[in-house]
Amino acid sequence: MYSSMETIGFSTYFNDVVNYFYEDERLVVQFGQKLGFDVRQDMFLGVVFLYPSTEQGTFEEKERLKKQLEQMCALPSINKKVGSNQMFYVDNGVATFLVGHTKDELTEILPEFKKEAVERLETLGGNKKVRVGIGLPEKGIAGIKRTYTYAMKAAKAGEIFKKERVILDYMGMEIYSSINAMVTNYGKQITDIVFSQLGKMEIDVLAKYYKCKEDIDMTAKVLDIPSDLVREYLANVKKSTGLDVHDTEDSFKLHLLMIAKKVLDTNKKIDKMKAIKQYEYILLDIDDTLLDFQANEKESFVRVLNEYGYKNPLSYLPVYKKVNDKLWKDYEQGKIEKTEVLNTRFSKTMREFGIEIDGSEWEVKYRSCLNEGAQMIEDAEEVCQWLKGKYRLFIISNGVVATQKRRLKASGLEKYFEEVFISEEAGAQKPSEEFFSYVEKHIPGFDKRKALIVGDSYSSDIKGGLRYGIDTCWFIRGDVKEQEQQEKSTYRISRLKQLKDILD
Numbered sequence: 001m002y003s004s005m006e007t008i009g010f011s012t013y014f015n016d017v018v019n020y021f022y023e024d025e026r027l028v029v030q031f032g033q034k035l036g037f038d039v040r041q042d043m044f045l046g047v048v049f050l051y052p053s054t055e056q057g058t059f060e061e062k063e064r065l066k067k068q069l070e071q072m073c074a075l076p077s078i079n080k081k082v083g084s085n086q087m088f089y090v091d092n093g094v095a096t097f098l099v100g101h102t103k104d105e106l107t108e109i110l111p112e113f114k115k116e117a118v119e120r121l122e123t124l125g126g127n128k129k130v131r132v133g134i135g136l137p138e139k140g141i142a143g144i145k146r147t148y149t150y151a152m153k154a155a156k157a158g159e160i161f162k163k164e165r166v167i168l169d170y171m172g173m174e175i176y177s178s179i180n181a182m183v184t185n186y187g188k189q190i191t192d193i194v195f196s197q198l199g200k201m202e203i204d205v206l207a208k209y210y211k212c213k214e215d216i217d218m219t220a221k222v223l224d225i226p227s228d229l230v231r232e233y234l235a236n237v238k239k240s241t242g243l244d245v246h247d248t249e250d251s252f253k254l255h256l257l258m259i260a261k262k263v264l265d266t267n268k269k270i271d272k273m274k275a276i277k278q279y280e281y282i283l284l285d286i287d288d289t290l291l292d293f294q295a296n297e298k299e300s301f302v303r304v305l306n307e308y309g310y311k312n313p314l315s316y317l318p319v320y321k322k323v324n325d326k327l328w329k330d331y332e333q334g335k336i337e338k339t340e341v342l343n344t345r346f347s348k349t350m351r352e353f354g355i356e357i358d359g360s361e362w363e364v365k366y367r368s369c370l371n372e373g374a375q376m377i378e379d380a381e382e383v384c385q386w387l388k389g390k391y392r393l394f395i396i397s398n399g400v401v402a403t404q405k406r407r408l409k410a411s412g413l414e415k416y417f418e419e420v421f422i423s424e425e426a427g428a429q430k431p432s433e434e435f436f437s438y439v440e441k442h443i444p445g446f447d448k449r450k451a452l453i454v455g456d457s458y459s460s461d462i463k464g465g466l467r468y469g470i471d472t473c474w475f476i477r478g479d480v481k482e483q484e485q486q487e488k489s490t491y492r493i494s495r496l497k498q499l500k501d502i503l504d
Helices: 010-018 025-035 059-069 077-082 103-122 140-161 170-195 200-211 216-223 227-241 248-276 293-307 317-332 338-351 359-370 380-387 401-411 433-441 458-468 498-503
Strands: 043-050 088-090 093-100 131-134 167-169 281-284 392-397 419-422 451-455 471-475 491-493
Touching: 010 025, 010 088, 010 093, 010 140, 043 103, 043 140, 059 093, 059 103, 077 093, 093 103, 093 140, 103 131, 103 167, 131 140, 131 170, 140 167, 140 170, 140 248, 167 170, 170 248, 200 216, 200 227, 200 248, 216 227, 293 317, 293 359, 317 338, 317 458, 338 359, 359 401, 380 498, 392 401, 392 433, 401 419, 419 433, 433 458, 451 458, 458 471, 491 498
Parallel strands: 131 167, 281 392, 281 451, 392 419, 451 471, 471 491
Antiparallel strands: 043 093, 043 131, 088 093
C-alpha cells in the first residue's frame, strides 16, 4: 500500500493525482521527487488510449492494450529513467503521462511517440478501433489534471468529428468542438441553403472528397467510380451552388458545411432516441451523485485523525480509500455485513502503518462528522429543481440510514424527493435484485420501462439497474476506477447539468 513512499509507482501516482486522492501538495511533490521529477517545474502531457464509447472495451481488452503499450520506446528522458509500468486504467482504455524538463523536450519526442503508438496499435489485433487523445503540455498539480482532461476531450471529440483518425490532438479537436457549438445554433439554416440545391450523389462525393483530403483519385477509389466522374460531380456542385471546390475560400465553406451536416445528422439520431424514451421515474444515488461525499469524507477523516493527535492526516487518506473501497465492494457482493465495513475500515487502515487502534471507536467519531456534511455536487440543487414537477423523484442509496437522511435534510435536497430508499431499511443493497425489487414494490404504479437510474458507481448503480431492466445514466466525475468486464450504460454524463440534455 502507501505506508512508504518507495512503494509509490509511476502509474499509481498519476492515477491517484487525477482521481484527487492526493490533496496535500507537499506530499504530491515528495512522491514526485521519488519518481525523478519536480511536479512544480517539469512539464506534463496527458495521453489516453480509448476504445470507442459505443463499443465498450472489456477488462481483458484493456489489459492487452496496456501490455502492448507498456514498452513504448519514444519517451522523454524522465519517463525512460522511471522504467516501471507507466500505464493505468481509465474510462474505456488506458492512459499515461509524458514528463519532460521543458515543453520543447515533449514537443521534440511527440512525432516519434505518435508514430510508435500507431504502429503498436496496428499490431494489437481485434476489431475495435483505439483512439489516442493527447492534451497540452502543462505544469503543476492542476496542470496534470488539466492535461489529462484535455486528452480525454480530444479522444471523445474525435469520435464525432474525425472517426478515421487514430491520433487526436486537443487543440485541433477543440476547434471542431467550437464549430459544433456554432452548427447547433446556425447549422440547419446554412446547410438548407446549399444542400437543397444538390442531389444525393453530389453530397456523397463532396463528403468523401474532404475525407480523402481533397484528393480526387483517392475519392474515386473509395467510391469505386472513375476519377472523371468525381470531377463531373464536383463541377455539378459549382453549377448548382456557385461554390468551387478548387477555390480556397469556397472550398473552406463547403468543407465547413459538410462538418455541419455530419453534426446535424448525429443530433437527429440523438433526438430520435429521446423521442422513443419517455421517462416518468428518476432514481438518484446520493454519494458523489448529489452530495459530494469525497469532500465530506476528506474533511471528516482529517477531523478524526487530528482529534487523535496524528500529524499530516492526508498522508493516511489514500490507504483508507483503498481499504474502504474494497470493503464496500465486498459488501455489495454479499461477502460481508455492513457492520464489518464500518467497524474495521479504520483498524485495517492504521494496521498498514503498524498501528493498532479501536476501529469501532474511531467509526463513532467519524460517523458524527459525516452526519454534519452536506456539501453538494455542482449544479445538484439546480438539476433537482428542474426535475421536480417533470418527473417523480426518488433516492436509492447503500449508505447508513441516519447519516444519509440527515445529510439530505441538511443540504435542503430532501424536499425534492417522494421517498428515500436506503439499503439498511430495504434489507438488501445495490446492485442486488432484491434491492430494486423492494424499490419497485414501494412505488405505486412503478413501471421500470419508464425509469432512469442516475449514479456514479458502476458496480452498484449501473450494473444493478441494467440487470433489473432499468435504463441507467452513469455519472463519471473524473477517472473510472472500476474495471467490470461489460462496462455498459444507457447514457453517460460528466456533469449533472448534462442530465437536462438527455431528458429535455
